[in-house]
Amino acid sequence: MTPFVYRRGVLHAEDVDLRDIAAEVGTPLYCYASAGFEESYLGIARAFAGTPSLVCYAMKANSNQAVLATLARLGAGMDVVSEGELRRARAAGVPAEKIVFSGVGKTEGELAYALDQDIMCFNVESEPELEQISAIASAAGRKARISIRVNPDIDANTHAKISTGTYASKFGIPIKEAPRVYEKAGKMPGLLVTGVDMHIGSQITDLAPFDAAAERLVALARHLIQQGHRLEHLDLGGGLGVVYDPHSNIRPPEIATYATTILRHAKSLGLKLVLEPGKLIAANAGLLLTRVIHVKQGAGKTFVIVDAAMNDLVRPTLYDAHHEIVSVFEKAQDALRECVDVVGPVCESGDYLAQGRTMVLPRRGDLLAVMSAGAYGAVQASTYNSRLLVPEVLVKGSSFAVVRPRQSYEDLIGLDRLPDWLT
Numbered sequence: 359m360t361p362f363v364y365r366r367g368v369l370h371a372e373d374v375d376l377r378d379i380a381a382e383v384g385t386p387l388y389c390y391a392s393a394g395f396e397e398s399y400l401g402i403a404r405a406f407a408g409t410p411s412l413v414c415y416a417m418k419a420n421s422n423q424a425v426l427a428t429l430a431r432l433g434a435g436m437d438v439v440s441e442g443e444l445r446r447a448r449a450a451g452v453p454a455e456k457i458v459f460s461g462v463g464k465t466e467g468e469l470a471y472a473l474d475q476d477i478m479c480f481n482v483e484s485e486p487e488l489e490q491i492s493a494i495a496s497a498a499g500r501k502a503r504i505s506i507r508v509n510p511d512i513d514a515n516t517h518a519k520i521s522t523g524t525y526a527s528k529f530g531i532p533i534k535e536a537p538r539v540y541e542k543a544g545k546m547p548g549l550l551v552t553g554v555d556m557h558i559g560s561q562i563t564d565l566a567p568f569d570a571a572a573e574r575l576v577a578l579a580r581h582l583i584q585q586g587h588r589l590e591h592l593d594l595g596g597g598l599g600v601v602y603d604p605h606s607n608i609r610p611p612e613i614a615t616y617a618t619t620i621l622r623h624a625k626s627l628g629l630k631l632v633l634e635p636g637k638l639i640a641a642n643a644g645l646l647l648t649r650v651i652h653v654k655q656g657a658g659k660t661f662v663i664v665d666a667a668m669n670d671l672v673r674p675t676l677y678d679a680h681h682e683i684v685s686v687f688e689k690a691q692d693a694l695r696e697c698v699d700v701v702g703p704v705c706e707s708g709d710y711l712a713q714g715r716t717m718v719l720p721r722r723g724d725l726l727a728v729m730s731a732g733a734y735g736a737v738q739a740s741t742y743n744s745r746l747l748v749p750e751v752l753v754k755g756s757s758f759a760v761v762r763p764r765q766s767y768e769d770l771i772g773l774d775r776l777p778d779w780l781t
């Protein structure tokens with residue numbers, strides 16, 4: 359169920375008219391619907407409710423405090439990939455015992471901070487990292503709970519920039535090395551081995567890679583238990599895809615089907631299951647609202663120039679991602695459609711939100727909604743071209759709140775400092 363629907367011909371976020379938000383906040387802006395995060399989180403939690411499990415939202419997808427607090431209230435844990443994310447999660451009220459820490463390059467300072475916070479688990483990605491964590495924990499007279507991220511050597515059939523589960527990737531350790539590395543970890547003084555972890559990629563729309571990877575992970579866990587490791591949990595990562603293009607016939611698996619597949623392998627192990635969905639929780643809970651600046655007839659091509667750009671939403675440029683773009687004023691089914699490029703004002707030919715898109719030609723001043731922008735949208739925004747960081751708005755029923763105000767030009771310029779010799 360999408361929280362964004364037309365009512366009396368105008369697109370609403372839950373019960374709020376998007377024109378009202380645009381009028382108060384200005385465009386471009388990200389608009390999130392609480393119901394979107396809540397329904398997808400609860401859908402995942404319910405799919406695994408029959409077995410001990412913890413949904414650790416991969417907060418790199420969208421780490422706004424209001425989003426984290428919305429999920430934390432429902433009982434979500436978090437998967438963090440930096441000290442900044444860990445601090446954000448704690449600030450939003452997420453208990454440390456529900457936080458796992460992933461990432462290939464955690465620094466000494468980050469590890470020490472996370473150890474001090476006593477997080478649930480470090481997802482360790484290399485042997486040097488194991489040694490480093492053990493040393494830091496021993497020095498502090500502590501034991502760090504760890505799991506090792508194994509790379510099951512599965513091709514997730516997704517975009518190269520978001521595929522992480524083959525041996526060509528920088529992530530995790532090869533699964534065939536895992537028994538040896540676990541044995542080593544089990545003997546390190548500062549470590550408590552508690553889990554096994556994987557994450558094979560993002561926007562995976564096919565069940566087969568999850569099926570194959572879960573089978574390998576579960577086999578490894580059984581082997582480790584036989585070897586005497588006292589495992590407590592199995593972390594299956596995230597990566598389940600979402601529908602970005604409602605007209606495409608590619609359909610990611612339903613969460614219930616995904617859960618059945620995972621449980622078929624994992625249930626008899628009796629370990630607690632940890633899931634790290636990011637996109638599945640956030641993508642369709644948000645949109646990017648933008649206004650048309652010009653409609654420009656190029657040589658043989660029409661450009662719809664809008665006030666949002668690649669610095670606000672980089673996914674089309676970075677991952678060749680498709681985002682549906684709809685008019686806030688509903689267009690008649692039989693309205694004449696044209697093929698256009700929807701582009702931003704940034705001085706880069708890679709600055710587009712859609713290329714070769716068939717849509718009803720908008721007019722200057724029209725509001726457009728770039729859909730499915732709740733994940734990997736605002737978090738990847740930059741100020742390139744000295745454009746202000748885009749504001750974020752959260753809707754709940756018939757209320758809305760600015761959960762990140764638009765930056766000011768003073769804030770933007772004030773980040774820089776002049777050296778002595780220029781003042």
Ligand SMILES: *Cc1c(COP(=O)(O)O)cnc(C)c1O
Nearest residue numbers: 416460560596597634635636637
């Ligand atoms: C990014 C990431 C996720 C979430 O991926 P989604 O495709 O957003 O579900 C989960 N785990 C790890 C370790 C990640 O890096």
